[in-house]
Amino acid sequence: MDEIKVSICVAYYNRSEYVKECIQSLLDQDYDSFEIIVVNDGSKDPLTGQYLDELDDSRLKIIHQENKGFVGAIRAAIEASSGKYIAIQGAGDISLPSRIRRQASVLDENPQVGIVSCLFENVVFGGENDGLRKKRGYNNGKISSSDFLNGSNPLGHGEVMFRRNIYNKVGGYRPYFKFSQDLDLWLLMIDHCEVEIIQEILYERRMFMKDGVSTDASKQFLQKYLAEFARQCYLDRQQYGKDLVEQYGIHGGLFRLRSTALSNFIATKIINALLVDDFKKLEMNLRFAKNEPITLKILIAFTLVFIFKFKLGRNLGTHFINKYKSK
Structure with missing residues (x-):
């Protein structure tokens, strides 16, 4: 053959x-x-x-x-x-x-x-x-x-x-x-x-x-985190000659750097959770957000979380989000 x-x-x-x-x-x-x-x-x-x-x-x-x-x-x-x-x-x-x-x-x-x-x-x-x-x-x-x-x-x-x-x-x-x-x-x-x-x-x-x-929202979440970690691994290899997975195996992710991309990704998840009244997902995403850097998008998400506590604020916030999405 x-x-x-x-x-x-x-x-x-x-x-x-x-x-x-x-x-x-x-x-x-x-x-x-x-x-x-x-x-x-x-x-x-x-x-x-x-x-x-x-x-x-x-x-x-x-x-x-x-x-x-x-x-x-x-x-x-x-x-x-x-x-x-x-x-x-x-x-x-x-x-x-x-x-x-x-x-x-x-x-x-x-x-x-x-x-x-x-x-x-x-x-x-x-x-x-x-x-x-x-x-x-x-x-x-x-x-x-x-x-x-x-x-x-x-x-x-x-x-x-x-x-x-x-x-x-x-x-x-x-x-x-x-x-x-x-x-x-x-x-x-x-x-x-x-x-x-x-x-x-x-x-x-x-x-x-x-x-x-x-x-699958949970798979999407993990996929996004691993994508950012793969990018960090590349940059680490460029700077140090070895990445965290090579150095620490399955524990490498413990040393992941904070990411603005993840911060903006989480902000979107927070806003979506607000719109559908999914408070468990909202709380989880707010917890994850604390581990990432402050960006304009995450500040907007935090602001919306605050104003959604009030009926008038909720109406204004929903209008703002829908208008933003339509652009």
């Missing part, structure tokens, strides 16, 4: 109804040197494993394991693969037919590029916005560390391909990061290679309302 160029790695947990469509989109790639490694990460839905086992293709390898979470599953998939390049595929997502060929071509022709992404389309599955499509664009095709450190992550994760040798060099996905593990990995790799985004939609990222991070 010829040497495999690309290993497509998928960590699957439930979502059985999308198994065949997702994997078939990979089998239908217009490229002839790839393998697909799917780890069924202890899915509670028995149909997930059943549907995966029903897929019959020599390019496909299915691994069933006890649940270890996404990082444990995707690491297992990569360890079982052999390709020079690693392509990640989100469970239930769709890769357009030319995705693997186009990304592999970028890596083949540009040895300085170690991570290659593409434009993609977000599609909502379930909920009141079921079927809503929104193109995700990032006009800057060449990505630097500052793009990862400021604002949102320019890469979506499921649509990314990278070089195995650089992944191995930095140690791969770190189990510490239950969420934002992709951002941490890109920041580990960015000083060893260039990052390029193909300015063409080659991927469909599905946002599942029943079990996705985007619908």
